[in-house]
Amino acid sequence: xxxxxxxxEIYYYPQKLEIGEKIIIENEEAAHILKVMRHKVGDKxxxxxxxxxxxxFLITNINIKREKLEGExxxxxxLPREPNITITLASSPLKGENTEIMLAKTTELGxxxxxxxxxxxxxxxxxxxxxxxxxxxxxxxxxxxAGTILPKIYNPLTFDELINLFPSFDLVLLAYENCETKxxxxxxxxxxxxLLIIGPEGGFTVKEVKKAEEGGAKFFTLGKRRLRSETAxxxxxxxxxxxxxxx
Amino acid sequence: xxxxxxxxEIYYYPQKLEIGEKIIIENEEAAHILKVMRHKVGDKxxxxxxxxxxxxFLITNINIKREKLEGExxxxxxLPREPNITITLASSPLKGENTEIMLAKTTELGxxxxxxxxxxxxxxxxxxxxxxxxxxxxxxxxxxxAGTILPKIYNPLTFDELINLFPSFDLVLLAYENCETKxxxxxxxxxxxxLLIIGPEGGFTVKEVKKAEEGGAKFFTLGKRRLRSETAxxxxxxxxxxxxxxx
Numbered sequence: 001x002x003x004x005x006x007x008x009e010i011y012y013y014p015q016k017l018e019i020g021e022k023i024i025i026e027n028e029e030a031a032h033i034l035k036v037m038r039h040k041v042g043d044k045x046x047x048x049x050x051x052x053x054x055x056x057f058l059i060t061n062i063n064i065k066r067e068k069l070e071g072e073x074x075x076x077x078x079l080p081r082e083p084n085i086t087i088t089l090a091s092s093p094l095k096g097e098n099t100e101i102m103l104a105k106t107t108e109l110g111x112x113x114x115x116x117x118x119x120x121x122x123x124x125x126x127x128x129x130x131x132x133x134x135x136x137x138x139x140x141x142x143x144x145x146a147g148t149i150l151p152k153i154y155n156p157l158t159f160d161e162l163i164n165l166f167p168s169f170d171l172v173l174l175a176y177e178n179c180e181t182k183x184x185x186x187x188x189x190x191x192x193x194x195l196l197i198i199g200p201e202g203g204f205t206v207k208e209v210k211k212a213e214e215g216g217a218k219f220f221t222l223g224k225r226r227l228r229s230e231t232a233x234x235x236x237x238x239x240x241x242x243x244x245x246x247x
Numbered sequence: 248x249x250x251x252x253x254x255x256e257i258y259y260y261p262q263k264l265e266i267g268e269k270i271i272i273e274n275e276e277a278a279h280i281l282k283v284m285r286h287k288v289g290d291k292x293x294x295x296x297x298x299x300x301x302x303x304f305l306i307t308n309i310n311i312k313r314e315k316l317e318g319e320x321x322x323x324x325x326l327p328r329e330p331n332i333t334i335t336l337a338s339s340p341l342k343g344e345n346t347e348i349m350l351a352k353t354t355e356l357g358x359x360x361x362x363x364x365x366x367x368x369x370x371x372x373x374x375x376x377x378x379x380x381x382x383x384x385x386x387x388x389x390x391x392x393a394g395t396i397l398p399k400i401y402n403p404l405t406f407d408e409l410i411n412l413f414p415s416f417d418l419v420l421l422a423y424e425n426c427e428t429k430x431x432x433x434x435x436x437x438x439x440x441x442l443l444i445i446g447p448e449g450g451f452t453v454k455e456v457k458k459a460e461e462g463g464a465k466f467f468t469l470g471k472r473r474l475r476s477e478t479a480x481x482x483x484x485x486x487x488x489x490x491x492x493x494x
Contacts, residue, residue, distance in 0.1 A: 108478050109472065109478070144475055147472055182492070183494075221494065223493055224493075225394055228355060228392075235485040238482040
């Protein structure tokens with residue numbers, strides 16, 4: 001790895017901290033710090049709490065066998081690198097590793113939430129194990145992207161339940177394959193809190209499209225080519241960020 | 248899989264065909280047609296030749312044991328679903344499966360070429376096996392996206408060799424992490440033949456950035472968050488297509 005990457009390395013600690021606070025880091029994060037990055041006592045590293053704060057942290061003690069380290073918070077700043085809009089990505093669970101790929105890439109991009117949805121054409125279900133795996137992937141991608149706000153991973157909803165949530169968003173966007181409207185023509189630039197819906201591998205049913213439209217969703221195109229669902233999710237998040245001047 | 252997907256299924260045959268022509272399809276494509284999709288004699292399927300033509304094809308004979316089928320071209324149309332610009336994506340080979348992920352997703356989006364580049368910070372090299380694997384991935388993604396033009400997979404070049412190729416493109420774009428210029432401000436909408444450069448995992452060196460600038464590359468940002476190289480490639484291709492009204 002080159003210097004650009006190393007100078008940006010950041011670790012996740014799941015609590016807000018204060019300057020001068022002494023904490024112990026264990027488990028996977030400690031293993032990463034000690035065994036992969038080979039940090040020593042006296043090294044300063046960066047932590048993020050997933051709430052927008054970044055900490056300068058001094059390593060004061062190491063137990064490499066037990067994958068444990070102690071240290072002290074030297075500095076604290078509020079530094080959300082995330083977009084000035086929130087994007088909740090609602091997507092069908094996908095086959096194989098595709099949900100993980102979509103979540104990893106869109107977490108790097110800075111989504112605020114990931115909401116698995118059971119559509120008519122959804123084949124894959126999400127269980128407790130998969131949810132936990134997705135939470136781990138979000139943390140690991142947060143670190144990759146030096147992000148500071150961890151996306152919330154929601155429990156799965158049916159599409160009808162999702163429609164009931166539409167009113168809690170400023171803008172509901174739905175990437176629809178049979179639509180030719182460009183995103184720029186449906187975005188309301190004043191929106192802050194966006195729900196972005198990506199369909200399952202088999203596509204939306206006519207009934208679902210109708211219900212979504214009645215619920216106020218705005219449809220937009222991802223181009224003439226047929227994208228896999230996970231690609232559609234990554235592309236759609238990119239375009240929404242671009243439209244809102246976050247890229 | 249739902250009906251939307253099935254109605255769009257398409258197979259790859261690596262030669263231009265004429266109406267009435269009788270051909271034999273073997274190997275992986277035949278296995279896909281016969282064993283996965285379970286097509287029978289009398290079924291009509293779609294073929295694409297990777298040159299922009301789509302064929303209606305009638306299955307007239309099947310040998311399921313030998314994974315072989317015969318049939319006849321019923322119809323032919325020129326139907327390029329690819330963008331009205333060509334994008335050659337030049338990227339460092341990446342660790343693990345990341346080159347494959349980037350190539351798969353950007354082939355779905357419709358790139359015309361993929362050019363592996365050895366930068367100063369490139370760690371992974373590409374050998375004959377990897378090149379062949381990439382070619383297979385491009386074919387499989389072409390089918391996924393019902394695309395009709397197969398991206399060319401080039402042999403690896405050094406960054407200096409790539410710079411020598413700059414004059415053969417209308418527009419050379421480089422996604423640079425230390426730059427805040429929005430893509431829209433550097434694109435020349437008259438460009439047709441675009442080279443899009445994505446850096447290696449360790450980033451560009453100062454020297455490379457200088458040389459690229461002298462060669463006429465236009466730098467643009469992918470946002471404040473740090474993206475993995477394969478994510479950067481997918482996002483950059485999406486945004487270029489969006490800027491050129493292909494999404």
